[in-house]
Amino acid sequence: MGEFDLIRQFFQRPAVPGAAVALGVGDDCALLDLAPGMQLAVSSDMLVEGRHFLSTVDAALLGHKALAVNLSDLAACGARPLAFTLALSLPSVDEAWLAGLAQGLFALADAHGCQLMGGDTTRGPLNLCITVFGEVPRGGALLRSGARAGDELWVSGTLGDARLALEVFRGRLSVPEAVFAAARARMEQPTPRVALGLALRGIATSAIDISDGLAGDLGHVLRASGVGATLDADAVAGTLAARGAVALDAAMQRSLTLAGGDDYELAFTAPADRSADVEAAARAAGVVVTRIGRIEAEPGLRVVDAQGHPVDQRFASFDHFG
Structure with missing residues (x-):
């Protein structure tokens, strides 16, 4: 042929x-x-x-x-x-x-x-x-440069399943077959959140898709916008493991959700007084969204646990040449 x-x-x-x-x-x-x-x-x-x-x-x-x-x-x-x-x-x-x-x-x-x-x-x-x-x-695109101090930080869907599947492929984790099949489906057949992106126009101040890991991709937004953020690591709706399908320690769970990559969910910011509009947009798009932090004037990303204590763990995003 x-x-x-x-x-x-x-x-x-x-x-x-x-x-x-x-x-x-x-x-x-x-x-x-x-x-x-x-x-x-x-x-x-x-x-x-x-x-x-x-x-x-x-x-x-x-x-x-x-x-x-x-x-x-x-x-x-x-x-x-x-x-x-x-x-x-x-x-x-x-x-x-x-x-x-x-x-x-x-x-x-x-x-x-x-x-x-x-x-x-x-x-x-x-x-x-x-x-x-x-x-x-014209002028209505969601950009990485629009986040402002006082905005709330949101994420769609759940994070970490694709990385969970990859870790099983690499032999670093062992999980039940049903858990692996579900995680592999998330890795090989991601759902692009097009409907949510359209619904967030005029509501969100910035957005990015999560391809290389939440912490790293969020860093692009913070740098483009000239702001910082505090992120609640335990608020992120996580992998099948976090939802009770298999037990993982907190450090591994956070690594999967914050630095896993291949999620193709949306991380976005919106003014605090637009939270009801964010949730309505998510319902219209048929997607679950979770508020996971806030944007602040002080540069840098600060990761805390559910009690507000700093998380002493490094979350590096994927880099082809790193």
Whole structure:
């Protein structure tokens, strides 16, 4: 099978009437139509075999995750997904594997009205690079730089399950099979919080998606906003372990939830007098949110326990070159 046959068979689809993609797969460039008063939100993420996913991962789950991590970036910006491109490097053509990849990819794309509009294929080590495009009202994007002293700090969903699964894969933890299966599902098939990001527009003052660990990702917000924060480590809704499925000591539990990564939940800030609006937005999006701290004028991140005592533990985020 040649390169262009591969594209036609697995990735070229009929145009969607009324969609933002005016011209998609098959030309030198794709064309997007934007509504008046809207800005284009763009983000790229690459998944590399052996670094971001295991060689044994199901192809459909890999297709889902490749797009999900990009949609999570749009969610953190409060942007509505429009379209995406796919750059795919393959060591060889495996038609059954490609069919599974396309199935997982397009199932999530269709759920969010996000159309594949182009990309590239080449022979090489297995990796996928997706660039996603969304729209947001001009001046209405959620940014990392908007947190202000006095804001409350929130997080969506639960944290740490993906890292729990990774620790089991590495042989560092042993948990019941059912716990591992549930944690592995969170690692391999994350849910991008697009609906919550849209619902938080006009309410949240800043946002970021949690890809490299809550403590590290929150640090990006604090630096961009020129503020600090106090974070209640024990308020973070944690892993299956924290919810009673398996016993872990407090240090391990905090490490999973604050430095685990691969969660793709949203961490965001909002004024204290908007807490009811935050909770209403979360209900509308069908997502649980938890208030986990406050933004302060003093720079730096201070981590405390449920009694307000400082937690003497380092929480480092993932760094590809660290």
